[in-house]
Amino acid sequence: MSKTLFDKVWDSHVVKHIDNGPDVLFIDRHLVHEVTSPVAFLGLKNRGIKVLYPERTFATADHNTPTRNQHLPVKDPLSANQLRALEENANAHNIPYWGLGHEKNGIVHVIGPENGITVPGATIVCGDSHTSTHGAFGAIAFGIGTSEVEMVLSTQCIMQPKPKRLRINVNGELNKAVTPKDVALFIISKLSTSGATGYFVEYAGEVFKNMSMEGRMTVCNLSIEMGARGGMIAPDEKTFEYIKGREYTPKGKDWDAAMEYWKTLYSDEDAVFDKEVTFDANEIEPMITFGTNPGMGIGISKDIPLAETIDGSPATYKKSLEYMDYNEGEAMVGKPVDFVFLGSCTNGRIEDFRAFASIIKGRKKADNVTAWLVPGSHKVEEAIKNEGILNVLTEAGFELREPGCSACLAMNDDKIPAGKYAVSTSNRNFEGRQGPGARTLLASPLVAAAAAVTGKVTDPRELMQEEVLA
Amino acid sequence: MAYDKFNILTSSAVPLPIENVDTDQIIPARFLKATERKGFGDNLFRDWRYHPDGTPKEQFVLNNPIYSGKILVGGKNFGSGSSREHAAWAVYDYGFRCVVSSFFADIFRNNCLNIGVLPVQVSPEFLDKIFKAIEADPKAEFEVNLPEEKITILATGESEGFEINGYKKDNMLNGFDDIDYLLNIQDDIEKYAENTPL
Numbered sequence: 001m002s003k004t005l006f007d008k009v010w011d012s013h014v015v016k017h018i019d020n021g022p023d024v025l026f027i028d029r030h031l032v033h034e035v036t037s038p039v040a041f042l043g044l045k046n047r048g049i050k051v052l053y054p055e056r057t058f059a060t061a062d063h064n065t066p067t068r069n070q071h072l073p074v075k076d077p078l079s080a081n082q083l084r085a086l087e088e089n090a091n092a093h094n095i096p097y098w099g100l101g102h103e104k105n106g107i108v109h110v111i112g113p114e115n116g117i118t119v120p121g122a123t124i125v126c127g128d129s130h131t132s133t134h135g136a137f138g139a140i141a142f143g144i145g146t147s148e149v150e151m152v153l154s155t156q157c158i159m160q161p162k163p164k165r166l167r168i169n170v171n172g173e174l175n176k177a178v179t180p181k182d183v184a185l186f187i188i189s190k191l192s193t194s195g196a197t198g199y200f201v202e203y204a205g206e207v208f209k210n211m212s213m214e215g216r217m218t219v220c221n222l223s224i225e226m227g228a229r230g231g232m233i234a235p236d237e238k239t240f241e242y243i244k245g246r247e248y249t250p251k252g253k254d255w256d257a258a259m260e261y262w263k264t265l266y267s268d269e270d271a272v273f274d275k276e277v278t279f280d281a282n283e284i285e286p287m288i289t290f291g292t293n294p295g296m297g298i299g300i301s302k303d304i305p306l307a308e309t310i311d312g313s314p315a316t317y318k319k320s321l322e323y324m325d326y327n328e329g330e331a332m333v334g335k336p337v338d339f340v341f342l343g344s345c346t347n348g349r350i351e352d353f354r355a356f357a358s359i360i361k362g363r364k365k366a367d368n369v370t371a372w373l374v375p376g377s378h379k380v381e382e383a384i385k386n387e388g389i390l391n392v393l394t395e396a397g398f399e400l401r402e403p404g405c406s407a408c409l410a411m412n413d414d415k416i417p418a419g420k421y422a423v424s425t426s427n428r429n430f431e432g433r434q435g436p437g438a439r440t441l442l443a444s445p446l447v448a449a450a451a452a453v454t455g456k457v458t459d460p461r462e463l464m465q466e467e468v469l470a
Numbered sequence: 471m472a473y474d475k476f477n478i479l480t481s482s483a484v485p486l487p488i489e490n491v492d493t494d495q496i497i498p499a500r501f502l503k504a505t506e507r508k509g510f511g512d513n514l515f516r517d518w519r520y521h522p523d524g525t526p527k528e529q530f531v532l533n534n535p536i537y538s539g540k541i542l543v544g545g546k547n548f549g550s551g552s553s554r555e556h557a558a559w560a561v562y563d564y565g566f567r568c569v570v571s572s573f574f575a576d577i578f579r580n581n582c583l584n585i586g587v588l589p590v591q592v593s594p595e596f597l598d599k600i601f602k603a604i605e606a607d608p609k610a611e612f613e614v615n616l617p618e619e620k621i622t623i624l625a626t627g628e629s630e631g632f633e634i635n636g637y638k639k640d641n642m643l644n645g646f647d648d649i650d651y652l653l654n655i656q657d658d659i660e661k662y663a664e665n666t667p668l
Contacts, residue, residue: 035503
């Protein structure tokens with residue numbers, strides 16, 4: 001019987017099917033961080049059980065960590081306590097722990113692929129909704145709640161009804177300055193934040209085929225923002241090339257055996273999807289959001305839509321614009337910007353810093369902008385230094401911080417002040433997401449860079465340098 | 471952790487007719503620093519409920535004493551965003567046992583089911599009737615009947631069915647959780663794992 005990529009991976013991980021209920025799904029690899037795990041470990045303690053497969057479990061500190069002075073004690077006592085709890089729990093259960101200062105430390109969805117924890121055909125979960133990132137490698141990866149973290153720690157399984165299948169095709173070639181982030185924001189703006197709820201997405205078509213692994217991660221990362229539990233892309237030579245030789249990927253004859261399996265991971269020609277949508281790459285321009293959910297995005301040259309033209313409740317729409325202090329029909333270009341945040345599991349990888357640097361090179365940071373540039377991991381930080389990007393940043397008046405989730409969710413000190421506008425490469429523009437009262441404009445690293453040097457919302461195409469265009 | 475059993479809940483309801491209520495609104499990230507599941511109800515809808523100085527925003531529904539009850543009624547796409555179970559904990563800890571909406575985000579729905587809060591998905595039309603019933607009488611009562619998978623507006627007698635899978639329904643009626651189930655089939659899991667390389 002022909003199957004989709006998703007079916008192949010899911011079905012091979014079902015330990016047991018419960019009639020009129022969920023599947024018991026085996027989880028190959030479980031990523032753990034400090035915020036969503038302590039109560040789960042407490043649950044194990046109360047039941048008097050240990051982590052069943054510590055060798056399938058990996059822990060890092062990222063959500064609640066400072067991005068400056070990581071060598072010093074963490075100032076906030078609550079954060080310090082949470083970090084200590086993770087370290088103690090990891091030690092007590094023999095789980096590898098990559099805490100602050102560790103060379104492998106970084107955002108959980110950046111370090112998974114970096115270290116080869118993420119492989120095609122695997123099931124991967126983490127108590128974080130952006131676990132969907134790992135789908136870029138042809139894995140089934142999705143975010144879970146703390147009860148489910150406890151489930152996976154104690155039994156390596158999770159109980160899930162099988163989602164429906166949605167294929168999103170984007171064909172053609174991307175226009176100038178249109179990045180994977182723009183592709184994702186475009187899709188979300190078309191489907192809405194609930195358009196893919198109940199589905200698992202497969203991204204297909206030329207645009208994803210031609211996309212780098214970093215770009216695929218950005219797209220899969222944002223699957224949750226259209227409501228999907230996850231999104232995946234069939235592994236290809238690019239995927240195998242990326243993971244080969246990384247610490248946790250199979251070696252020698254195990255690699256050969258794995259490759260044989262991985263090469264079967266694609267949707268069969270006549271596989272049936274529950275839903276399929278197709279877009280033309282040519283329709284997509286650099287995107288920016290103007291409201292308080294990631295579906296409220298438009299091409300940067302467009303005006304904020306009128307309430308009467310949108311789907312959904314006009315009252316909710318108006319509440320959202322009120323929060324942003326924007327009006328219907330206004331242009332986005334030229335809007336003032338106070339902060340720029342480059343980083344997060346969405347856009348905190350080396351390619352994102354390269355893109356940012358391509359715009360700011362030879363320019364200066366605008367005086368009215370505070371910029372927080374936060375690499376996704378120490379390995380990204382190292383690459384930024386090795387590739388000379390740090391020099392470009394420094395010459396333009398920017399400072400590089402230490403890795404972590406930072407202002408994406410503002411659990412640490414990196415909070416955008418109330419009322420201020422931030423162009424952010426992260427994933428959510430919810431009210432208060434980046435700090436109480438903060439106003440977020442989601443965009444690509446190119447749009448963020450354009451804002452950082454001009455101090456306002458600027459179309460990056462106007463600043464693209466000749467050598468970049470060539 | 472096994473949780474409270476859920477059977478038939480009769481209660482008034484608190485209306486929140488806003489769409490796309492995300493989990494950052496339900497519980498902002500800065501309140502996720504605890505290492506125990508305690509006290510999250512105090513910060514439920516924190517930034518909609520309180521001014522930055524901690525004084526209540528009077529117009530917010532949780533600060534309006536005419537509304538109370540164990541049922542929270544929200545607009546479409548309730549619970550979108552982050553996977554933080556703290557959002558469901560906050561809803562529970564505040565005293566809600568049931569959330570009604572015309573559409574739920576996936577992870578939030580699962581999280582609710584895993585801690586014994588019943589997510590009830592109704593049609594947009596029925597949701598509208600519920601909001602209207604509360605508007606007409608803030609003390610209007612609703613019956614959420616899990617065995618019969620039905621919600622009723624007691625003032626008018628109108629009711630609508632809702633769906634829940636048989637396994638989860640059984641869990642909620644008996645207060646079991648998934649780990650109880652999984653620990654019981656550990657042999658099967660270990661057998662599967664033996665044949666699965668890392």
